[in-house]
Amino acid sequence: MSRPSTHSAPRPALPARRAYPLAALQGAMLVNHLRAPRSGVDIVQMVCSLPEQVDVSRLRTAWEQVSLRHDVLRTRFRWEGVAEPEQEVLDDASPMVTVLDWSSLSVPESDDAMREFLARDRTLGFDLASPPLQRVTMMRRGDDNWHMVWTFHHILMDGRSFPIVLREVFAEYEAAIEGTVVEPLPRRPFSDFVEWYTEQDFSGTEAFWRERMHGIPGPTPLPAAFHPTDESSSTGRGLHARLLDAQPTAALEQLARANGLTMNNVVQGAWSLLLARHSGESDVVFGATRACRKNTVAGADDIVGMFINTVPVRVTVRDDMPLVQWLGELREGWRKLFDAEHTPLRLIQRWSEAGPQTPLFDTQIVFENLPLDVTLQMDGGKMASRGFHLYGGTNFALTALVFGGRQLSLEIENERALIDDGTAVRLLDHLACVFEAMAANPNATVGKLSMLPDAERELVVNGWNRTATPYPAHATLVSLMNEQVARTPDAVAVSDDTCALSFAELDRRANALAARLRAQGVGAGVLVGVCAERSVELVIALVAVVKSGGAYVPIDPEYPADRVAFMLEDAGVPVLLAQQHVSQLLPQHAAHVLLLDGLADATWMPAAHDNAHMLPLPSPDDSAYMIYTSGSTGRPKGARNAHRGIVNRLLWMQDTYKLTPRDVVLQKTPFSFDVSVWEFFWPLITGARLVMAKPGGHKDSGYLASTMVQHEVTVCHFVPSMLRAFLADNMAGGCTSLRDVMASGEALPADLVASFNTVLPKATLHNLYGPTECAVDVTYWECPKDLASVATVPIGRPVANTRVHVLDERLQPVAVGVPGELYLAGVQVGQGYHNRPELSAERFVVDTLSAGLANDVPRGTRMYRTGDRARWRPDGTVEYLGRLDFQVKIRGFRIELGEIETALLAHPSVHDAVVVAYSNPGASSAESKRLVAYVVSTDGTPSTAALREALAEGLPDYMVPAIFVWLPALPLSSNGKVDRRALPAPEVERQSLSRAYVAPRTAEETVLADIWKATLKVSAVGVDDNFFELGGDSLLGVQILARAAQAGLRIMLSQLLRTPTVSALARAAGAQSAAMQSEDASARASAEALRREVAGDVPLTPVQHWFFENQGANPHHWNQAFLFEVPANTSEIFLAKAVGAV
Structure with a gap:
C-alpha cells in the first residue's frame, strides 16, 4: 500500500479573551479526560462523504469563518491555578485542516485506511488546555470522491449543535464557490446559557432526587459478558447496528400516537425491559440525556454549545401491568424530571444512598427522532447527496442509540473491557425482539413480552439439549454388576486396609446378605438403612441391598444421635445393616439389625438358609437408594433415585471416561454424599479395582496422597475446597498415577484449576455438577490446560x-x-x-x-x-x-440455613437468629465460606461455647456455625423481614473470646500463631485460644496443617481437633524444632547465595520445565511486554544504563 500524502495549514497564535464556568456535563467530561486522556471517550467524529470536487482552500476558509462565529469552537479549558475549572474563549483558534491523498488506493485499501485512521484519530484525542479542540481531515479518494472527517471533543457542544455548525460550514463553502455572501443568523454565545445556569439553586431539587433514588445502592448490573482470550478483541469500543423492519416501526408509532405517548417513551420502555431481563431485577436505572434548552435563555435552540445533561432514569418493570398502562407510568416519570433536569450528576450521586464514588448507572439510552444524515439531507441541494455518519465514544459501558424514521435504526456501543462484542450483538437482537413484541402485542401485559428471538430460543431449548443416547432399556445396577462378575470373576473388585475381595467373592457375600434381606421382607421399594464405617463390609452391604430389590439409605455413623433417630423414623426402615461397634452407638429405633461383621473375612461361608439363587432382578424404575439432604424446615428430606437414572449416569460416565480393568478408583467420599454412588458402583460394573480409604481418611491430605501412590490410583473425586488443601500438601505432586480427577459439590474456582494443572500436569480435572435429586451429576466440563480460557469455570453441558x-x-x-x-x-x-x-x-x-x-x-x-x-x-x-435462596454449599455439603436457624431458635437462650454464609473480604473461592450465626439472646448473658455445644448435639459438624455474632436485635427491612444486607460483617476480636490473651512464648508457638492469624483472618491469636472459637473448621484446619508442614511443623489433624490451641499443638510439634532450625539455616544459606553474583549453568525449576513441555503451537504465548509513559526529559543514556545494571 502506498503511503498517503498529507499537508496542513500552519497553526495560528492563540491570544486569550474571556473565561466563564463549566456547564453540568462539561464538568463530568473534564473528569473523564483527566482520568484517561487517550481513551477516546467523549471524542466525536463526523464522517461526511462528498461525491463532488472539493476546493480544500475554500473549505478551510469556511471552517475559519464559522469558528470565528461561535465562541465554543475557540474555547480551551483550565483547571490548574484556578479556584474552579473554567472555559476560556480565544480570539482565534481555527481548526487544522489536513489532506490525505488516497486516490492511488483500491477501494478495499481505502476502506481499511479509513478504519485505521478513525481508530488512531479517536485515541489521539485532544489536550483540553490547548485549542483548537477540533480538527478536520480531508481524504481524497478520487476527483469526485472525497471524505471529510470532523473530529472534536464532545465537551464543546451537544448533538443539536452539530447540524448548526455543518450547515454553516457548507453554506459558507458553497457561497465562496458561487461568489455570493452568506448573511449569518444572529446567535447568542454559549456563555449566556452558562451564566443562567450558574445562577440556578439546585438545593430545591435535592428532595426530588433523594426520593427518586431511594433504595438504589448502585448501578443496575450490566448484562453478562464473555470476554475473548484475544486481547485485541477486548480493548477499545465496539459499535453495532441494525434496522427494525418498517412494519413493526409503523406499529410502534401507532401505539405511541394512539395512547398519548412519545417514541422516546416507547424506546425507554424497551430498554428498561431489556435491562430487567438481563439483570434479573425489576427495578432498573439507566442514564438518559435531557436537551436542557427549554425555559433557559431566549434563542437557546440556535446556540452552539453543551446544553445536555445526563440524568438517572429509574423504572420499575411491572410484569403484571398492561403494556400501555406501564408506558404511561414511564411517561409521567419522564415528565417529572423536567424541573430537576439541570441538576449535576455529581450532586445526584452525593444525595443518593450509593454515595459520591459509586455510579448510579452504567448504561445509557439516546433517542433521536431522525438520524443526523436524514436531518441534513432534508435541507436539499447538494446536502441531499452528501452522507453524514457520526461516531462517538461515551464513558458508559453500554450506550444504545435509537433513531426514528421509516425504519427504526438501532445502534449499540460497548466498552469491550466490560461488554464483549458478541454480547453487544445479542443485546441488539434482543432489543429488536422487544420492539417487535411490543408492536405485535400492544394489549399484552409486560411479562408476556419476550426478548428471545426464535432462533435463540430453539438453540437454548433444543439445540444444546440433543443428548439422546441409546442405552439398554432394562439395565439396572444389579444386571450390570452380574455381567461384570461373569466377565472377570477372579479379578480384585474391592480392598481396604485389612482385606480384598474378588468380584466373585464380593458377589457371593452380597447375594447371601441379599437373601437374608429378602427373608426380612425387603423387596421393590423397601428402604434399608445402612450404618457403617468405610470398609469392604460397607460395599457388601450396599450391593446386597440393591440385589435384594430394596433401596439403601446411608446413615453416617458420625451424625448426631438426634439426626440419626429422625432419619430412621422418617424412612421407616424395617431393616438396618450395621457394624456391631456402630450399632451400639445408635439411638433407640424399631428396625431389625443385621450385623455386617465377618462378611469380609476370608473364612466367611454362606449360611444354609441364604437362598441367593432365589433373588429376582429389580426393575429399572425401582428405587436404588435414598439420600437425605438438608431441609429448610429444620428436617432433612430423603431424595429417592431409581435404577434407570443412576444406570444412565454410570453408562454415560463409562462412555466419556472409559474406565478399564487396569484402573483403580479411590472411594473416599462419605456415603451420605451422592458422589459416593458412582465411586462405589462405576468400578463394580466395569472391572476396575475399588480402593476404600480408611474411616476419616478423606480429611487427611497426606494420607490420601500416600494411599494414591501405594495403590496407583487413577481416578478419584474431590470437593474443590478439599482439592485445594490436597494440592497444598507436599506429597500431592507425587500422585503421578492419577489420570482423571472429578470435582463437584461446590463451585470450582479458576485459580484452583491453575494450581491443579501445575501440581498434577499429567492428570485431567473434570468439573461436574448435579443435585442429589438427579442421580448425582447432570452436567460435565473438562478443564483445559490452557489457563487463559478459564476465567470462570463452567459446569458444562448436559450428560446423555x-x-x-x-x-x-x-x-x-x-x-x-x-x-x-x-x-x-x-x-x-x-x-x-x-x-x-x-x-x-x-x-x-x-x-x-x-x-x-x-x-x-x-x-x-x-x-x-x-x-x-x-x-x-x-x-x-x-x-x-x-x-437463588438461602441454601448454600460449604465443603461440598448442601446446607439449608433455615435448618440451622430452627435449631438455634430451639435453644432457650436464643430469642432470634439468622444464619448466613460469609466469605472474607477479597476471597474469591467457594471454600472460603464460613457459616455465621447472628443471634439475639433472651437473657442477655450469651455463651458462645454453650450454644455451639448444644447445636453439635443435633447437627453435623459442617452445619455448626463457625462464628457467632451477638446482637441486641436483628436489622429489619421496611416490610418487616430480616435485612440480611444490613447485618454487620463478623469480627473475631479478643473481647469475644472466653479467655485472656497469652502471647506466644516459643518459636513454635509464634509460627503457629502467625499461621492461624493468616488463615483465620484475625488480628491476634493467643496460645490458649480455641481454634473453633476463632472461626476455624476442619477444612481450615487442613490448610493450617499444610502451612505448618511448610514451616517444618508436622501436626496431625486429629491433634488439632482434639487439642485446638496453639500451645497444645506447639508441644505436639516440639520434636520438629530441630528440623525447623535446620530449615532456617538452609534458608539463610540460600539468601546469602542470592547476594552473590551467579554465573554458569543453573537447573530449571519445575515451573520452567512445565513451560518447555507445554509450549504447544504458540510458544510465544507467555512473552510479556510493558508500555511505560515517561517524562519528556528522560535521558535515554541513563535509562539504558539503569536497565543494564538490573
Missing part, C-alpha cells in the same frame, strides 16, 4: 439423555448470558422426596419444554427445579452463578 434449562420466573427460557434458575430434565430426574408430596410437587414440576425435542420423551415428564442461578454461555455450556 439429560436436558438442562435456564428459565425465568414464568418458566420461560432466558437468553444466552441472562441469569435464570436452572431446571433439569431427562432420565436422571429422581423420584421425589420421601413422604413429602407437597415439597415434591413444588420442586419436581411438569416439563413443558421437551415436546419438540424427541419422539421418545414421554408426555408429562418432570423437571427438577434446582434453586441454582445459572446462565448459558455462547459456546453452549452452562455457568453456575450461586444459589
Whole structure:
C-alpha cells in the first residue's frame, strides 16, 4: 500500500479573551479526560462523504469563518491555578485542516485506511488546555470522491449543535464557490446559557432526587459478558447496528400516537425491559440525556454549545401491568424530571444512598427522532447527496442509540473491557425482539413480552439439549454388576486396609446378605438403612441391598444421635445393616439389625438358609437408594433415585471416561454424599479395582496422597475446597498415577484449576455438577490446560439423555448470558422426596419444554427445579452463578440455613437468629465460606461455647456455625423481614473470646500463631485460644496443617481437633524444632547465595520445565511486554544504563 500524502495549514497564535464556568456535563467530561486522556471517550467524529470536487482552500476558509462565529469552537479549558475549572474563549483558534491523498488506493485499501485512521484519530484525542479542540481531515479518494472527517471533543457542544455548525460550514463553502455572501443568523454565545445556569439553586431539587433514588445502592448490573482470550478483541469500543423492519416501526408509532405517548417513551420502555431481563431485577436505572434548552435563555435552540445533561432514569418493570398502562407510568416519570433536569450528576450521586464514588448507572439510552444524515439531507441541494455518519465514544459501558424514521435504526456501543462484542450483538437482537413484541402485542401485559428471538430460543431449548443416547432399556445396577462378575470373576473388585475381595467373592457375600434381606421382607421399594464405617463390609452391604430389590439409605455413623433417630423414623426402615461397634452407638429405633461383621473375612461361608439363587432382578424404575439432604424446615428430606437414572449416569460416565480393568478408583467420599454412588458402583460394573480409604481418611491430605501412590490410583473425586488443601500438601505432586480427577459439590474456582494443572500436569480435572435429586451429576466440563480460557469455570453441558434449562420466573427460557434458575430434565430426574408430596410437587414440576425435542420423551415428564442461578454461555455450556435462596454449599455439603436457624431458635437462650454464609473480604473461592450465626439472646448473658455445644448435639459438624455474632436485635427491612444486607460483617476480636490473651512464648508457638492469624483472618491469636472459637473448621484446619508442614511443623489433624490451641499443638510439634532450625539455616544459606553474583549453568525449576513441555503451537504465548509513559526529559543514556545494571 502506498503511503498517503498529507499537508496542513500552519497553526495560528492563540491570544486569550474571556473565561466563564463549566456547564453540568462539561464538568463530568473534564473528569473523564483527566482520568484517561487517550481513551477516546467523549471524542466525536463526523464522517461526511462528498461525491463532488472539493476546493480544500475554500473549505478551510469556511471552517475559519464559522469558528470565528461561535465562541465554543475557540474555547480551551483550565483547571490548574484556578479556584474552579473554567472555559476560556480565544480570539482565534481555527481548526487544522489536513489532506490525505488516497486516490492511488483500491477501494478495499481505502476502506481499511479509513478504519485505521478513525481508530488512531479517536485515541489521539485532544489536550483540553490547548485549542483548537477540533480538527478536520480531508481524504481524497478520487476527483469526485472525497471524505471529510470532523473530529472534536464532545465537551464543546451537544448533538443539536452539530447540524448548526455543518450547515454553516457548507453554506459558507458553497457561497465562496458561487461568489455570493452568506448573511449569518444572529446567535447568542454559549456563555449566556452558562451564566443562567450558574445562577440556578439546585438545593430545591435535592428532595426530588433523594426520593427518586431511594433504595438504589448502585448501578443496575450490566448484562453478562464473555470476554475473548484475544486481547485485541477486548480493548477499545465496539459499535453495532441494525434496522427494525418498517412494519413493526409503523406499529410502534401507532401505539405511541394512539395512547398519548412519545417514541422516546416507547424506546425507554424497551430498554428498561431489556435491562430487567438481563439483570434479573425489576427495578432498573439507566442514564438518559435531557436537551436542557427549554425555559433557559431566549434563542437557546440556535446556540452552539453543551446544553445536555445526563440524568438517572429509574423504572420499575411491572410484569403484571398492561403494556400501555406501564408506558404511561414511564411517561409521567419522564415528565417529572423536567424541573430537576439541570441538576449535576455529581450532586445526584452525593444525595443518593450509593454515595459520591459509586455510579448510579452504567448504561445509557439516546433517542433521536431522525438520524443526523436524514436531518441534513432534508435541507436539499447538494446536502441531499452528501452522507453524514457520526461516531462517538461515551464513558458508559453500554450506550444504545435509537433513531426514528421509516425504519427504526438501532445502534449499540460497548466498552469491550466490560461488554464483549458478541454480547453487544445479542443485546441488539434482543432489543429488536422487544420492539417487535411490543408492536405485535400492544394489549399484552409486560411479562408476556419476550426478548428471545426464535432462533435463540430453539438453540437454548433444543439445540444444546440433543443428548439422546441409546442405552439398554432394562439395565439396572444389579444386571450390570452380574455381567461384570461373569466377565472377570477372579479379578480384585474391592480392598481396604485389612482385606480384598474378588468380584466373585464380593458377589457371593452380597447375594447371601441379599437373601437374608429378602427373608426380612425387603423387596421393590423397601428402604434399608445402612450404618457403617468405610470398609469392604460397607460395599457388601450396599450391593446386597440393591440385589435384594430394596433401596439403601446411608446413615453416617458420625451424625448426631438426634439426626440419626429422625432419619430412621422418617424412612421407616424395617431393616438396618450395621457394624456391631456402630450399632451400639445408635439411638433407640424399631428396625431389625443385621450385623455386617465377618462378611469380609476370608473364612466367611454362606449360611444354609441364604437362598441367593432365589433373588429376582429389580426393575429399572425401582428405587436404588435414598439420600437425605438438608431441609429448610429444620428436617432433612430423603431424595429417592431409581435404577434407570443412576444406570444412565454410570453408562454415560463409562462412555466419556472409559474406565478399564487396569484402573483403580479411590472411594473416599462419605456415603451420605451422592458422589459416593458412582465411586462405589462405576468400578463394580466395569472391572476396575475399588480402593476404600480408611474411616476419616478423606480429611487427611497426606494420607490420601500416600494411599494414591501405594495403590496407583487413577481416578478419584474431590470437593474443590478439599482439592485445594490436597494440592497444598507436599506429597500431592507425587500422585503421578492419577489420570482423571472429578470435582463437584461446590463451585470450582479458576485459580484452583491453575494450581491443579501445575501440581498434577499429567492428570485431567473434570468439573461436574448435579443435585442429589438427579442421580448425582447432570452436567460435565473438562478443564483445559490452557489457563487463559478459564476465567470462570463452567459446569458444562448436559450428560446423555439429560436436558438442562435456564428459565425465568414464568418458566420461560432466558437468553444466552441472562441469569435464570436452572431446571433439569431427562432420565436422571429422581423420584421425589420421601413422604413429602407437597415439597415434591413444588420442586419436581411438569416439563413443558421437551415436546419438540424427541419422539421418545414421554408426555408429562418432570423437571427438577434446582434453586441454582445459572446462565448459558455462547459456546453452549452452562455457568453456575450461586444459589437463588438461602441454601448454600460449604465443603461440598448442601446446607439449608433455615435448618440451622430452627435449631438455634430451639435453644432457650436464643430469642432470634439468622444464619448466613460469609466469605472474607477479597476471597474469591467457594471454600472460603464460613457459616455465621447472628443471634439475639433472651437473657442477655450469651455463651458462645454453650450454644455451639448444644447445636453439635443435633447437627453435623459442617452445619455448626463457625462464628457467632451477638446482637441486641436483628436489622429489619421496611416490610418487616430480616435485612440480611444490613447485618454487620463478623469480627473475631479478643473481647469475644472466653479467655485472656497469652502471647506466644516459643518459636513454635509464634509460627503457629502467625499461621492461624493468616488463615483465620484475625488480628491476634493467643496460645490458649480455641481454634473453633476463632472461626476455624476442619477444612481450615487442613490448610493450617499444610502451612505448618511448610514451616517444618508436622501436626496431625486429629491433634488439632482434639487439642485446638496453639500451645497444645506447639508441644505436639516440639520434636520438629530441630528440623525447623535446620530449615532456617538452609534458608539463610540460600539468601546469602542470592547476594552473590551467579554465573554458569543453573537447573530449571519445575515451573520452567512445565513451560518447555507445554509450549504447544504458540510458544510465544507467555512473552510479556510493558508500555511505560515517561517524562519528556528522560535521558535515554541513563535509562539504558539503569536497565543494564538490573
